[in-house]
Amino acid sequence: MSLAQPTASSSAAPAGTNSGNGIITQPPPPTATRESRIATHSHIKGLGLADDGTAMEMSQGFVGQRTAREALGLHLQLLRMGRHSGRPLLLVGPPGTGKTAMALAMSQELGSKVPFCAMVGSEVYSGEVKKTEVLGSSFRRAIGLRIKETKEVYEGEVTELTPSEAENPLSGYGKTISHVIVGLKTVKGTKQLRLDPSVYEAIQKERVVVGDVIYIEANTGAVKRVGRSDAYASEFDLEAEEYVPLPKGDVHKRKELVQDVTLHDLDMANARPQGGQDIMSVMGQLVKGGRTEVTDKLRREINKVVDRYIEQGVAELVPGVLFIDEVHMLDMECFTYLNRALESPMSPYVVLASNRGMTTIRGTEYDGVVGGSGEGIRSPHGIPVDLLDRCMIVKTSLYSRDEIRKVLEIRSKIEGIVLRQEALDRLADEGEKTSLRFALQLLTPASILAKTMGQTEVGLDQIGELEGLFLDAKRSTGVLRGMTNGGGGGGSSVLV
Ligand SMILES: Nc1ncnc2c1ncn2[C@@H]1O[C@H](COP(=O)(O)OP(=O)(O)OP(=O)(O)O)[C@@H](O)[C@H]1O
Ligand SMILES: [Mg+2]
Numbered sequence: 149m150s151l152a153q154p155t156a157s158s159s160a161a162p163a164g165t166n167s168g169n170g171i172i173t174q175p176p177p178p179t180a181t182r183e184s185r186i187a188t189h190s191h192i193k194g195l196g197l198a199d200d201g202t203a204m205e206m207s208q209g210f211v212g213q214r215t216a217r218e219a220l221g222l223h224l225q226l227l228r229m230g231r232h233s234g235r236p237l238l239l240v241g242p243p244g245t246g247k248t249a250m251a252l253a254m255s256q257e258l259g260s261k262v263p264f265c266a267m268v269g270s271e272v273y274s275g276e277v278k279k280t281e282v283l284g285s286s287f288r289r290a291i292g293l294r295i296k297e298t299k300e301v302y303e304g305e306v307t308e309l310t311p312s313e314a315e316n317p318l319s320g321y322g323k324t325i326s327h328v329i330v331g332l333k334t335v336k337g338t339k340q341l342r343l344d345p346s347v348y349e350a351i352q353k354e355r356v357v358v359g360d361v362i363y364i365e366a367n368t369g370a371v372k373r374v375g376r377s378d379a380y381a382s383e384f385d386l387e388a389e390e391y392v393p394l395p396k397g398d399v400h401k402r403k404e405l406v407q408d409v410t411l412h413d414l415d416m417a418n419a420r421p422q423g424g425q426d427i428m429s430v431m432g433q434l435v436k437g438g439r440t441e442v443t444d445k446l447r448r449e450i451n452k453v454v455d456r457y458i459e460q461g462v463a464e465l466v467p468g469v470l471f472i473d474e475v476h477m478l479d480m481e482c483f484t485y486l487n488r489a490l491e492s493p494m495s496p497y498v499v500l501a502s503n504r505g506m507t508t509i510r511g512t513e514y515d516g517v518v519g520g521s522g523e524g525i526r527s528p529h530g531i532p533v534d535l536l537d538r539c540m541i542v543k544t545s546l547y548s549r550d551e552i553r554k555v556l557e558i559r560s561k562i563e564g565i566v567l568r569q570e571a572l573d574r575l576a577d578e579g580e581k582t583s584l585r586f587a588l589q590l591l592t593p594a595s596i597l598a599k600t601m602g603q604t605e606v607g608l609d610q611i612g613e614l615e616g617l618f619l620d621a622k623r624s625t626g627v628l629r630g631m632t633n634g635g636g637g638g639g640s641s642v643l644v
């Protein structure tokens with residue numbers, strides 16, 4: 149069975165249309181995807197495991213931390229087999245020991261087809277959205293659905309792309325696109341289509357030009373660029389373009405399409421006002437791009453449809469990974485929600501990370517205060533024991549000088565900084581004394597100093613100067629303590 153009942157029409161409706169059963173299975177166009185461009189981890193390319201699952205000492209940008217990497221590798225295997233046990237993985241360890249880096253490596257290992265959602269504990273505190281709502285939508289971002297459907301499409305190499313302009317009837321200024329003429333060619337023949345302006349937008353988004361092979365879904369108007377026709381292949385010697393052969397068969401045909409969407413995509417597509425004449429949908433369209441409410445009821449309905457599709461074999465559930473960094477920032481309410489969400493059959497694989505030891509669980513500070521200290525319930529990593537009990541805990545440990553040196557070496561290469569051996573040694577010493585992060589942070593300023601001094605390589609001079617300019621955490625604490633003792637008095641000292 150196909151999800152959508154296609155209606156034969158040559159002009160297509162805008163993307164995101166109803167599929168006849170009330171629930172949209174078409175994901176919204178990719179507008180606000182979460183991009184994480186964390187430059188601090190750009191040297192990490194994967195977990196660096198050998199085929200047998202053992203961690204190599206230095207591979208894919210990762211150095212040391214072998215037990216933790218191997219543990220994560222094992223979990224990845226479970227995930228790939230679809231057998232993750234519903235137990236979250238908890239990464240604990242001192243700051244700067246690579247917990248965040250490891251989670252990112254995991255996402256790289258999984259590839260782009262498996263959803264990965266990363267969030268920080270403190271993200272749940274927003275003035276506008278409920279805490280549990282933020283968590284809930286993150287959970288749904290991490291659950292994928294692979295939908296196979298046979299759809300009616302127009303496919304072929306673009307031979308013509310002519311937008312037709314018309315006077316804007318509303319303002320009198322400027323022009324609007326009234327329709328677009330697209331010519332498509334296959335091995336068997338050619339066809340000219342007259343399409344809606346919304347399809348033209350989709351065509352522009354995919355950056356389609358004449359000579360590309362594309363397909364247009366007949367009933368939604370969604371446009372997908374498959375690649376460039378191989379008739380144009382020998383234009384350049386070296387190119388980052390994918391060449392595809394001219395499609396066989398007719399331009400207008402039925403085609404099996406595989407789509408990867410997340411449950412969150414489906415929520416958003418269905419929550420968005422669908423247009424219509426009633427006042428609510430008109431109001432809804434005004435706040436386009438604003439946050440739209442996804443109610444529990446809507447989610448339940450979507451779940452029901454998804455369940456049905458899975459039973460019918462049309463769709464396949466692809467559980468992804470939800471990574472919650474700084475998990476001690478969550479409060480009691482969130483933890484209770486987490487406990488429940490983890491037990492749901494549609495749960496992603498959850499990875500938590502924390503650098504705290506024994507600490508107060510947020511949101512319990514004033515529990516049972518009658519005569520109490522108001523200190524709240526203390527628990528390891530600020531996580532309630534019932535959740536902790538479910539976690540598989542993996543520890544990251546501090547680095548040796550040698551490992552710090554290797555990370556510094558990799559980082560300097562990535563950042564394009566040339567370090568003299570003695571400078572590298574000095575930085576490694578500094579890293580061992582203070583922290584890996586501190587040493588890493590000195591790299592870029594050192595290269596800037598070297599440049600201003602007219603040198604191409606970073607030497608001991610620059611490192612020495614930087615040590616005078618910047619304080620690491622320990623020295624900074626020392627300075628403050630000195631100030632307080634020296635006459636600042638009182639419990640809190642203020643820097644003046
Ligand atoms: N084993 C490693 N190999 C290579 N780079 C590493 C390794 N461990 C950490 N790094 C790098 O060191 C820096 C700090 O690591 P990261 O941010 O992952 O620490 P963290 O454990 O998440 O710390 P925190 O608890 O403070 O969040 C990052 O730039 C990271 O890429
Ligand atoms: Mg971190």
